[in-house]
Amino acid sequence: MSQYFQIHPENPQLRLVRQAVEIVRGGGVIVYPTDASYALGCQLGNKAGLERIRRLRQLDDRHNFTLVCSDLSQLSLFARVDTGAFRLLKTWTPGPYTFILHASREVPRIMLHPKRRTIGLRIPANPIAQALLAELGEPLMSASLILPGETLPLSDPEEMRQRLERQVDLIVDGGAGTLEASTVVSLLEGEPEVLRVGCGDPAPFAGEA
Numbered sequence: 001m002s003q004y005f006q007i008h009p010e011n012p013q014l015r016l017v018r019q020a021v022e023i024v025r026g027g028g029v030i031v032y033p034t035d036a037s038y039a040l041g042c043q044l045g046n047k048a049g050l051e052r053i054r055r056l057r058q059l060d061d062r063h064n065f066t067l068v069c070s071d072l073s074q075l076s077l078f079a080r081v082d083t084g085a086f087r088l089l090k091t092w093t094p095g096p097y098t099f100i101l102h103a104s105r106e107v108p109r110i111m112l113h114p115k116r117r118t119i120g121l122r123i124p125a126n127p128i129a130q131a132l133l134a135e136l137g138e139p140l141m142s143a144s145l146i147l148p149g150e151t152l153p154l155s156d157p158e159e160m161r162q163r164l165e166r167q168v169d170l171i172v173d174g175g176a177g178t179l180e181a182s183t184v185v186s187l188l189e190g191e192p193e194v195l196r197v198g199c200g201d202p203a204p205f206a207g208e209a
Contacts, residue, residue: 001165001166002161002164002165002166002167002168002169002170002171003023003169003170003171004161004165004170004171004173005019005020005170005171005172005173006173007020007128007172007173007174008174009033009126009127009128009174009175010127011127012127012128012131012174014131014135017128017131017132017135018135020032020132020170020172021132021135021136023169023170024041024042024043024132024136024140025043025136027042027043027046027048027049028042028049028168028169028170029041029042029049029052029053029056029167029168029169029170030042030168030169030170030171030172031145031160031164031168031170031171031172032128032129032132032140032172032174033126033128033129033172033174033175033177034068034096034122034124034126034129034182035094035095035096035124035125035126035129035199036096036124036144036178036180036181036182036198036199036200037144037145037146037153037154037155037177037178037179037180037181037182037198037199038144038145038153038154038155038157038160038177039066039068039140039142039143039144039145040053040056040057040142040143040144040145040168041068041140041141041142042140042141043136043138043140043141044067044108044138044139044140044141045108045110045141046141047108047110049141050065050110050111050141052167052168053065053141053143056147056164056167056168057143057146057147057148058148059143061114062113062114063143064100064113064118064119064120065111065119065120065141065142065143066098066119066120066121066122066141066142066143067107067111067119067120067121067122067139067140067141067142068121068122068123068124068129068133068139068140068141068142069121069122069123069133069139070123070130070133070134070139071094071123072086072089072090072093072123074138074139075089075093075121075123077104077106078103078104078106078107078119078121078139079101079102079103079104079107079119079121080101080102080103080104081101084187084190085099085101085187088187088192088205089123091204092200092204093123094123094124094125094130095123095124095125095200096124096125096182096183096198096199096200097122097182097183097184097185097200098120098121098122098182098183098184098185099120099121099122099184099185099186099187100118100119100120100184100185100186100187100188100195101118101119101121101187101188102117102118102119102188103117103118103119107119108141111141118188120184122142122182126174128172128174132172144181144182145160145177146181147163152179152180153177153178153179153180153181154177155176155177155178155179156176156177157171157173157174157175157176157177158173161173178199180198180199181196181198181199182196182198182199182200183196183197183198183199183200183201183202184196184198185202185205192205193205194206
């Protein structure tokens with residue numbers, strides 16, 4: 001049976017944030033809000049947690065997981081970022097975007113595509129996500145909360161509780177989520193390429209190409 005924390009969406013209660021982080025550090029899988037859809041997350045390098053997320057979402061080993069980071073300095077530890085990419089990241093983060101970049105050696109191998117050393121990275125603007133990341137002191141390995149056979153993410157925390165209470169360790173209720181995942185932008189080839197349109201406006205990156 002999972003735990004269920006109602007955390008204020010604008011002023012997260014530090015006591016509950018700390019309890020949530022302890023669950024993550026203890027090997028738990030959590031559901032938490034971002035500035036796009038809700039996400040599933042676990043601690044960096046938690047292989048068992050990552051496999052639980054794979055099973056829950058029925059993902060194969062080619063799925064790109066995302067590292068959700070607190071800021072650009074943390075993100076730059078886990079990706080190779082050139083000057084052009086840094087300029088884009090500085091302009092559009094934090095925000096509802098996932099950027100595909102070449103991974104650094106700091107990224108656990110279990111997160112990487114088996115043929116490409118690439119990684120998705122996010123810096124969310126959501127106060128709860130930022131509070132969790134600040135307390136944890138490292139990124140969360142994450143995937144959008146889209147269940148098998150469905151095209152839209154879960155957005156109602158009560159529905160999450162009913163459907164996931166035996167599959168995750170904690171559900172963080174930060175209010176209703178969006179019905180769109182993040183917009184995914186590849187920065188691998190020098191020019192940005194929009195791979196998935198979500199709740200982040202894709203127009204700035206289409207204009208860059």
